[in-house]
Amino acid sequence: xxKSPAESILSGDxxxxxxxxxxxxxxxxxxxxxxxxxxxxxxxxxxxxxTGAPGTGKSSLVxxxxxxxxxxxxxxxxxxxxxxxxxxxxxGAVLGDRVRMRDLAGDPGVFIRSxxxxxxxxxxxxxxxxxxxxxxxxxFDVILIETVGAGQTEVxxxxxxxxxxxxxxxxxxDEIQAIKAGILEIADILVVNKADLPGAENxxxxxxxxxxxxxxxxxxxxxxxxxxxxxxxxxxNSSLWVPPILRTIATDGTGVGELIEAIEQxxxxxxxxxxxxxxxxxxxxxEFEALLTETLVSKFRLSVSDxxxxxxxxxxxxxxxxxxxxxxxxxxx
Amino acid sequence: xxxxxxxxxxxxxxxxxxxxxxxxxxxxxxxAGMEVIYTGLRQTPEMIAEAALQxxxxxxxxxxxxxxxxxxxxxxxxxxxxxxxxxxxxFVGGIIPDEDALxxxxxxxxxxxxxxxxxxxxxxxxxxxxxxxK
Numbered sequence: 014x015x016k017s018p019a020e021s022i023l024s025g026d027x028x029x030x031x032x033x034x035x036x037x038x039x040x041x042x043x044x045x046x047x048x049x050x051x052x053x054x055x056x057x058x059x060x061x062x063x064t065g066a067p068g069t070g071k072s073s074l075v076x077x078x079x080x081x082x083x084x085x086x087x088x089x090x091x092x093x094x095x096x097x098x099x100x101x102x103x104x105g106a107v108l109g110d111r112v113r114m115r116d117l118a119g120d121p122g123v124f125i126r127s128x129x130x131x132x133x134x135x136x137x138x139x140x141x142x143x144x145x146x147x148x149x150x151x152x153f154d155v156i157l158i159e160t161v162g163a164g165q166t167e168v169x170x171x172x173x174x175x176x177x178x179x180x181x182x183x184x185x186x187d188e189i190q191a192i193k194a195g196i197l198e199i200a201d202i203l204v205v206n207k208a209d210l211p212g213a214e215n216x217x218x219x220x221x222x223x224x225x226x227x228x229x230x231x232x233x234x235x236x237x238x239x240x241x242x243x244x245x246x247x248x249x250n251s252s253l254w255v256p257p258i259l260r261t262i263a264t265d266g267t268g269v270g271e272l273i274e275a276i277e278q279x280x281x282x283x284x285x286x287x288x289x290x291x292x293x294x295x296x297x298x299x300e301f302e303a304l305l306t307e308t309l310v311s312k313f314r315l316s317v318s319d320x321x322x323x324x325x326x327x328x329x330x331x332x333x334x335x336x337x338x339x340x341x342x343x344x345x346x
Numbered sequence: 347x348x349x350x351x352x353x354x355x356x357x358x359x360x361x362x363x364x365x366x367x368x369x370x371x372x373x374x375x376x377x378a379g380m381e382v383i384y385t386g387l388r389q390t391p392e393m394i395a396e397a398a399l400q401x402x403x404x405x406x407x408x409x410x411x412x413x414x415x416x417x418x419x420x421x422x423x424x425x426x427x428x429x430x431x432x433x434x435x436x437f438v439g440g441i442i443p444d445e446d447a448l449x450x451x452x453x454x455x456x457x458x459x460x461x462x463x464x465x466x467x468x469x470x471x472x473x474x475x476x477x478x479x480k
Contacts, residue, residue, distance in 0.1 A: 028430050031402040039350055104351065105376035111397060112386035118393040125400055129351070129381045 018043075019050040022151050027124065030151055034126055037143045048143055051150035056293070058092075058149040061276060062174030064136060064160040064167045064196060069182040070206040072113035073263035075157050079117050081269050082155055092124045092148035093117075095159040096137055099129040106130075110159060124153065136160035136167030142300050145173065171199035172299050175292060176279045178272075180204045181220065183212035197223060200256050201279050204272065208260035220258050254282050317343060352380040352476060353403040357394045358387050359422065362412035367439055367461075371407060374465035375472075391418055395425035398434055404476055410440040415450070423454055435475045437468065 021029040036044025061078075063071045075093055082089040095110035106129035117123045126144065133139045137160060148156050158174055160167045171177045179200035197203070197220075205217050257275050261268035283289040314322075325343055328334040334342065356372050358365055365387055375382045383401050385393070398406050406426070410418060419438065426434055437457045438450065447458045457471045 028399060031399055035353075035402045099381075100376060100379075103377055103379045105379045106381045107372055107376050108381060108383045109386075111383060115386065115389075115393070118390075118396060125397075127383050127401060131351075 017050070018047045019150075022047075022051065022147070023054060025152070027121075030124070030147065031126075033147055034144055037147060038128065038131075038138070038140050040140070048146065051147060054150040055146045056149065058145075058153055058156050059176070059276075059280060060145060060149075060156050060158060060174045062158045062160065062170035062177040063180055064170050064177065064199075065162060065180030065204075066182075066185055067162045069162070069180045069185070070263045071159050071162055071180050072110040074178075074180060074204065074206055074261060074269075075110075075159055076114045076116055077261075077263050077266045077269045078157060078273065079114070079123055080266070081273055083117075083120060083122055088122060089154035090122045090152060092126070092151075092153040092156045093159070094126055094128060094141060094144055094148070094156065096128045096130055096141060096161050098161050099131050101132065104131070124148070130161055133169075135169030136162070137169045137173065139303075142173055167196055168199050172296055175283065175289070176201045176276050178202045178204050178276075180206050181216055182207040183210045183216045185216075201254065202272070202275050203256050203258045205258060205260045206263050208268065209262050213260065217258055217260065224256060224258070254279065254286075254288075352405065352472065353383065353401060354380050354405040354407055354472070355383045355385065355394070355398050355401055355403045356407040356409070357385045357389045357397070358409045359389045359391060359394060359418045360410060360412050360414045361388060362410070363387055364411050365409070367411070368407075368409040371409070371439060371465060371468065374469065375407075378469045380472075391421040391425055394422055395429055395431070398426060398431055399429050403434060405435045405437060405472055407437045407439065410438065410442075413441070415440065415442055416446055419450055419455065420453060435472070437472065439463070439468075 016024070018029050018033055022033060033044055033047055037048055063075060065071055072095065075095070079091045079093060082091050093114065095108070095114075097106055097108045097110060099106040108127035108129060110127055111125060114125055117125065128138050128141060128144065130136075130138045131140075137158070138144075141158065145156055145158060158170060160170050177199050179196055179202075181203065182205070203220050203224075205213055205220070207213070259268060259272050259275055261272055263269075280289075283292065322343070325334065325339050329336060329339055354375055356368055356375075358368055368384075372382050372384050383397070383403065385397055389397075394406065394408070406422070408419065408422065415438065419436075423436065426432065426436075435456045436454065437459070438455055439459045442450070442458050442460065450458060456475050457468065459468055
């Protein structure tokens, strides 16, 4: 005995680890203090995000990826953070991602944690970054982060993860969906899952077309019987990463080896191009800024009486103040 | 800022595939504001104990309709204890004869519910069982 929680986690205690995750999720002071203590030990894990619409097979793919990492000659320790939505009305949640991950049960090198989004809208919970830090400090080599999967605006994951996979499946949308802003822009790797279903070629073609619009790639086509080629507008240089499109079948593991290989190549690209450091800096800055905003707002709220606050809201309702003016009034400007 | 939510693991051990009851309870607990981790069918006691540890739940709900409860539940209790999870409250739903229910309660099961049990009762008793801990 006599070990601090941080020491226990660094030496691999899973029970203390699970408890700290709860404390961090709940924002408890003792949990946050342990997190501070663990922070110097973070930064080693590879954070891989998976996002995409509901039903594209993210959880099944996570299951297969973890199996693959565990089966290599030098097995990696894998943590999985799976986020599902909280009800905006009751705050309750059904977290069902484990249903697809039963193959991983009984492996001490895998740790699965389900999280409810608790009102956050970007596809992750507010504390997901902190939960990931705990796993990182605890020595997990790979951390797979699965987002809620609700739609086109789940871009928080790109800030948190070092490699972001966007998972698509046949039959979910046409090329217009593919060129809309948002989720596809954040992809480092595009995955067409359920590739055994009819329509997989169409999905792949739509994604390829979208990438062709965004990235300078060489195109070869036939025009009046003549083969023509347009050279890439820039020589293929190593600082540019064109997201590969990979096909997988997550129910049987087809294509998962190639996917892991592509992730490895992405890591090498990040290191070569210097993006690794840039992303790391942007990530920590975003996390710091979010925390700063939250702290400032709650501090400020304490300095304003509820009566004063309600009065301003009343005037908003009566339309005698605009929201912009209301902010100025409260800030005393 | 600090927010505590009741976390519940709902699992179906053994071989029966009738999960409607479990899903009704999952949904009711969600509507009561709890975070419910559903693991699906055909779980072994080992899988349930491991999931309870990783998810750091307050409550494990077990649904059994197969008649194997006297084999499975004592094993689950034993594994939870071995993992240092004796604070976790166990609730059981299913077809449990009265004499078995008495034995299971003596082993440490907190609540046992048969067909027709109102979900409101289950919710109240879960909340009550956790209050006495604090």
